Amino acid sequence: MSGGLENDMTTVTLRVHRFTPRAERERDRARAGSPFARKSSPFGGDSARRRPRGKQWVQEYTIAARPEDTVLDCLLTIKRTVDPTLAFRYSCGHGMCGSDAVAINGAPTLLCTATVADWAKPEASATDEEGFRRTGGVDDADDTDAPSGDVPDGSLGVIELAALPGFPVQRDLIADIDPMLEQIRKLKPYLQADGVLATTDEGKVDVFEYLQHPDQLARYELLSNCIACGVCEGSCPVFAGGEAFIGPAALITASRFINDSRDTQAAERMDAIDTADGIAACQSVRACTRECPRGIDVGEEIWQLIAQVKER
Missing domain, CATH: 1.10.1060.10 (Alpha-helical ferredoxin)
Incomplete structure (x- = not known):
């Protein structure tokens, strides 16, 4: 799968929720061991899932893609040809190890089994023709006069990626x-x-x-x-x-x-x-x-x- 954008190629946009942790200070480490901290559950609990602090932002990548490509294929293309700083985890790439679990469009699943065709969605227009914010999704616009999603010609749509919910984020799409x-x-x-x-x-x-x-x-x-x-x-x-x-x-x-x-x-x-x-x-x-x-x-x-x- 090529990372370059060609006129005769279809594209997909990956909207990635990124995170870079802040270096832990000595004062923070001392506070974590406070005797007044709430006791955790015998099964792990609060201290084990302490939310790390750091920089959070959303970054979009538009790359050439085919409907049958997996989301992992897309991320590997970005990693190799566009942005080597993007962090995610994977191993076997065949849905057997489970190391690449993330949230795709808000739903937890595996990167290596999720295809672009199944998960790419047209992005709904933020406003209507008169400038008012839309409250309905693209699927609600059934009549011909209604505005359609802002998907350029040849684009398969947008896929939103975030780290697996319920766990502390270590970096970008990597959850602890x-x-x-x-x-x-x-x-x-x-x-x-x-x-x-x-x-x-x-x-x-x-x-x-x-x-x-x-x-x-x-x-x-x-x-x-x-x-x-x-x-x-x-x-x-x-x-x-x-x-x-x-x-x-x-x-x-x-x-x-x-x-x-x-x-x-x-x-x-x-x-x-x-x-x-x-x-x-x-x-x-x-x-x-x-x-x-x-x-x-x-x-x-x-x-x-x-x-x-x-x-x-």
Whole structure:
């Protein structure tokens, strides 16, 4: 994909919400450790998500693009040919690692799976023909006399990009997801079996000790596909609102092992999430389900988990 603008090429405009952090001063570091600061949740909480200070601005880039290009393709073109200072994160580029989660047009999703055709929108005109501000979007202008969006010939439209909501911004489109990963770690995201090796009649280790039936595997198999991208947490109004809620990603991790027939700590895992900051904080909005790149119905899984915890 070329970064130059040609007359016979289609273009797209990326409107990027940028951020450069301010260097932390000694006084700020001392204040962060004040004994009068509000205590944080055992799952992370307020201090872990302290909003960094710095310069914020919106910058637009118009580049040549095709409808089938991904938003990640566009950012790489900008990085390589237009502005090397633009910061964003990615790894595999195929929707498997989850490292490139951002907000596209306000919706958390992955850069590498979002195409220009799906996300580019015509920009609505700010004023009508008489100079008054418009209150409706471009879709509301159905009659021929109504002004259309300000999209130049050959332009695919505008895509607005911001860092993943609900997390501190480190720089430009890079969010600090360490609070989410720490919450997941606190729930011990690994199999906890009884540790006793079964043996055969000949005294050898029984390698079939942990075989499962297909129906046992089906109870947690989809949940094991979670890539901890943070899209569900960025979509959650409780988590993004700055509360101490453990978050949907951690609850999905807990459910994955609670439903694993080989794990022997299901009761302890349920105790860990049966708190005011755990499942009790979930409001069942189910916004966490909308953009999951792995196809997990996060809201439904959490609802089933809540039922399991309450019925034990």
